Amino acid sequence: MLRRLAGDRAAIDRRALSAFRIGLGVVILVDLLLRSRHLRALYTESGVLTTDALASAYPPLAGVSVHAVADSVAGPAGVAVLFVLAGVAAVALAVGYHSRIAAVISLALTLSLQARNPFVLNSGDLLLWQLCLFATLLPIGSRWSVDSVRTSASSDRTSTERTGARVASVATAALLVHVALVYVTNAVFKLRGDRWIAGDGAAIAFSMDQFTVLLGPWVAGSPTLLWVLNYAWLGLLVASPLLVLAAGRIRTTVAAGLVGGHAGMVLTMAIAVFPLVSIVSLLPFLGSGVWDRIDDAIVNVREWFAAAVGGDHTGDAGFASSRLDRRRIGRGLRIAARAFAAALLVGTLVWNAAVLGYVETGAGDAGIDPAEYGWKMFAPDPSGTDRWFVIDAELASGEHVDGLDRGSVTRDPPPDVDATYPSARWRKYLIAITVADDPAVSRSTADYVCRTVADRTGQRVESVEITYLERSTWPEPSEEVGTNRLVRHDCRT
Structure with missing residues (x-):
């Protein structure tokens, strides 16, 4: 049994x-x-x-x-x-x-x-x-x-x-457990904080203008909706162990709820392909009933198409399913694949336990801290801080221009922080290098600005100064803005 x-x-x-x-x-x-x-x-x-x-x-x-x-x-x-x-x-x-x-x-x-x-x-x-x-x-x-x-x-x-037909193996178990632990560990981190439990987590996350796009500002302006979203998402995360402990409709319901949450992120937050990847990771949890309906839709579309163009094209050879993947591989390769899948399963369990602080792995001896690689998305509590950058390039003429060609150089809080970044990847890069605080990386970035500004303006660039500014966004945007110089670089050297 x-x-x-x-x-x-x-x-x-x-x-x-x-x-x-x-x-x-x-x-x-x-x-x-x-x-x-x-x-x-x-x-x-x-x-x-x-x-x-x-x-x-x-x-x-x-x-x-x-x-x-x-x-x-x-x-x-x-x-x-x-x-x-x-x-x-x-x-x-x-x-x-x-x-x-x-x-x-x-x-x-x-x-x-x-x-x-x-x-x-x-x-x-x-x-x-x-x-x-x-x-x-x-x-x-x-x-x-x-x-x-x-x-x-x-x-x-x-x-x-x-x-x-369904397939069950060590590899399928490893995939399901791995994806489920993404949500389980995030739930644990959120429950260790205060704001998500108090109902403020979503409000703080959406207060950060550097992330919100499309429908995001509208959601940020609705306290009641934010309260509902906070507890709905936290509830799904707490229920995430059912992704592997349950089966059938219960598993499908939890997975579908998480898919819906990530679909909402696509419409409200600029976080690259994170929500799309998450949606894909949840597809294996959806039950056969979902795929039966999709199969029916496919058959109906093909029959409609066949009737529209004439002729009998109702056979399933064009979009068929084979009974099983009959491609044979060597016995040794099959054993190796199963052993590798088993190692992945064990490794996933041990690593996430280490991330949560429940076991010691000895990774610290190799300079790796598991706590830095956990699934902490907006956990334990969102920072509630917006950060934007002033990239000031001084030309030989004495004129100051923006290093990313975003208009005039100003230190005033922007009306839309997200719009100050060329893309979500650029935002991640600039914020990440401030955390890394590596002089070689800062100089390399400033050198790039020197070259691109010189090419754009046709003038020699004397120096580049990269400064990041930040202010608290919750419960209301703060009037106080912190200023931090990342690097001042002489372009002539």
Whole structure:
């Protein structure tokens, strides 16, 4: 009985795995498109972070980025080629063409890109490469894929295929546990604070103008809605253990609630692809009933299309599901994959226990503090502080211009803090380097401003001063603004 219960909770509908694969490919593609807007500035030697500065801040990462190597060989064009290759792999992953190979390539290029500039990363980026890793161990191409069409023995759907066979393994258990722990650990951190329990957590988070976009300012102006959102989200986080302890409709309901919460983040907060990655991570928790309805919709659309264009195209060969992924791999490889999945499962449990302070791992002896790598999104309590930057470039003529070409140089609080940043990645970079406080990184960033301002204005740049200003945003924006100089750099040296 225990084995059956464990199997039910470790099982994932094959169509859910396929939706997971499609979502993963689409999110990687969206992430690449968003990052490509600042390809030269954030990911090349001619940008804000030289490889020497990267080596100063993150010595282990300096030699592992293929993007850095491509840049040294072919310049920004080499990095652009890797972006294109990653996009091709993401498309192959989404359509299910050699799915696991596409997942392996996506994993490698994602890790390489993230290693090139870790200052722009958030929790969503960490989760993204981890999901790619799990994808290499799972039968992600057994449904709704080119792979399934190529290996399908018949276009007729059996009753098993109609309802969708589930798969349960160490790898599926590891994926489910890993994703569930993202929410469980965040719940623990929030419960250790005061503001979420008091009903103020969401209000403080939305008070920070540097994050709010689209519907965000409207939500921030509704105290009642913020109170409801605070307890609704906290309730879902507290219920998150049911993602692995329960099955069926209960699991689906909790997962659907979390998906809805992340969809709301897309419409209200500028936090890169974090909410999209989170939505993809929750797809494997949705039950077979959800996928039955999606299958029905697909069949209805195909039958409508067949009727519209004429002819009999109602067979399922074009979008078929194979009974099982029959691709054979060697026994040794299967054993290795299972052992690796088991190690991931154990590692996930131990690492998150260390993050929460329940066990000692000895990671501190290697200079790694697990507490710095927890899923703390706005926890224990949101900071309630807005931060913006003044990048003052002095020209040879004596004129002062903004280093990011955002208009006149001013230290006055901006009407929209988020609008002062070129993108969410830029915001993350600038704020992260103030925390890192590494002189090599600050100089590298100032050097980039020297070059870009000189190119833009056609004048010699004498110096660049980067200052960050901050003020409290809750319960009301403070009149007092703190000023902190990050770096003053002489561009002539």
